[in-house]
Amino acid sequence: MSSTGEPPRLLGGRYHLEYVLGKGGMGVVYRARDLLHEQLGEACSPVALKLLGEPFAQCPDAHVLLFSEFALARSLRHPRVVRMFSFEVDTQSQIAFFTMEWLQGLTLDRLLLECPDGLPWRELQPMALQLLDALGYTHQQNVLHGDVKPANVMVGQEGVCLFDFGLGCAQAQVASLSSLSRSRFNAWTPAYAAPELREGGALSAAADVYGVACIIYELAHGKRLGKHAPMDRLTCPRQLPRRCWSALRVALATDPQQRTITVAELGRAMSCKRPRWYL
Incomplete structure (x- = not known):
């Protein structure tokens, strides 16, 4: 420098x-x-x-x-x-x-500033599904993102793109490549970091689930969830179909033991596909 x-x-x-x-x-x-x-x-x-x-x-x-x-x-x-x-x-x-890769478009945090009432479902759903697909893929590759938030999602003409793995790690990682511990600086964004991360807990797939659920909630509601929001008082956001709410609510659980949904399962819930009872 x-x-x-x-x-x-x-x-x-x-x-x-x-x-x-x-x-x-x-x-x-x-x-x-x-x-x-x-x-x-x-x-x-x-x-x-x-x-x-x-x-x-x-x-x-x-x-x-x-x-x-x-x-x-x-x-x-x-x-x-x-x-x-x-x-x-x-x-x-x-x-x-x-x-x-140089990504063209608008980061999701900037887009949300222009949508104080949330996005209509016809715009929200494909965006949510693309983001869940990207995060689900990283988990399949045993990679945890670690910092899922709107500022790390680019929205362009071809859809969304997830970036910035600076706080990520491999799910089966035994030892860090670096002696510079991430715990030496406060890098989590409180509004999207899972409660266990804010309390000093280890990164997990469930923490990524919480982050992406916070994004979907904000897309549907127009406002951030808030790190001290009481879960028992949360109601279904105005732009979200009620049949998707139960899955999103589980993904937003403050207790990681109760956050029993995977990214793939949340994606299936957001697709709102009804089961076929006939062939």
């Missing part, structure tokens, strides 16, 4: 940083031009490039945490999950970074 905290405009001899796309609890994501691809004939070759922000860039083992995010998500191949490209270290600045 320079004395101003800004990275050089050219990284890896090929990636020209254009502007900041977003900042998270740990990293900064830029839109960058891949000059090598442009020299080989591509008219425009944008990528998203993530590097560590201050003060994490100063930690001696922070680059390992950045690599762990890349390694976790690089094998995922799903149209609703961001694609990872490469992990590199700029030799001159010694800045570690990785490149990934």
Whole structure:
């Protein structure tokens, strides 16, 4: 990093940083031009490039945490999950970074600001099903996202896309790749983090279920659930069909032992498919 905290405009001899796309609890994501691809004939070759922000860039083992995010998500191949490209270290600045698919569209948190009364079911349902499909796929690949919230969901012309696995981990992970523990910084977003995570518990598939259920509730209600909302007083959101409410209510349970629904089961409930009693 320079004395101003800004990275050089050219990284890896090929990636020209254009502007900041977003900042998270740990990293900064830029839109960058891949000059090598442009020299080989591509008219425009944008990528998203993530590097560590201050003060994490100063930690001696922070680059390992950045690599762990890349390694976790690089094998995922799903149209609703961001694609990872490469992990590199700029030799001159010694800045570690990785490149990934540049997503066009609007993050879901910004979309929700424009919909204070929630989305109509005809718009909400396909969005919810696509998001559940993406999260269900990651769970099938034994990957936990860890930070399911509207700011980590892109909405574009081709649908939604889930990104930012910075707080994720493998379900069967025995030891972290990094000695920089995630518990050293408060990265959870309280409105979408499962209660057990806010209390210091371990990440689980049930925690991801809670996060995606909070998103669906907000899409249908227009307002956040709230981390202290009493479950016994929750009512079916105005934009949600009543036959979907029982499943969503289970997914919103504050006690993880009572959150007995999987992402796939929640997806089937949101599809509202009635059982066929004949062949």
